[in-house]
Amino acid sequence: SALAQGKKWGFFPGVSGSWLVSNENFLKDNNSISELKLRGGWGKTGNVSGIPAYAYYNLQELNKVGGVWTNYQTGSDVAWETTTDTNFGVDLGFINNRIKLTADFYNRKTDDLIMTIPIGLGIPDVLRNVGSMENKGMEFTLNTVNFKNTDFSWNTNFNISFNKSKVLELKYVPVLDK
DSSP states (O other), X not given: OOSOTTOSOOXXXXXXXXXXXXXXXXXXXXXXXXEEEEEEEEEEEEEOTTSOTTXXXXXXXXXXXXXXXXXXXXXXXOXXXXXXXXXXXXXXXXXXXXXXXXXXXXXXXXXXXXXXXXXXXXXXXXXXEOEEEEEEEEEEEEEEEEEEOSSOEEEEEEXXXXXXXXXXXXXXXXXXXX
16 A cells, blocks of 8 residues: 555565584584584565555645644655665684674665655655665674673673665655656
């Protein structure tokens, strides 16, 4: 009910896998490395959460803040917002996983961003796919078990992330429905 005919469905494939290297014969009896796992994945997800229910039918809804009626004009050109995600990671554990390091690297690109464009002058707001953006980053986590017995345990966790977002395309072209 949110998207027009011909744009109601999307295809969002994905694939992921991991290799638990520490289970291999050449590393199985290693006393220092208790876990070594390599991970990777690629996939697409679709989003229409920015579009109100039944928006394609140009219904009105009462704006709860201002008490005025808002008419969302969508028309036939609003499509799924699509995010393509590629990620790689490694899990590394030492001394029976008392020290564990996790590193993740990702590149996420979102196309056909959905945005409500206010027109003004009494003209209803317009929903459109307005551009694309990219998010890249890496995240590192260090977990340690410093002390552990039946009465008391002490764990330390540290996390740091480096993220970069970039708008790749932004088109502000309000097209009124016919």
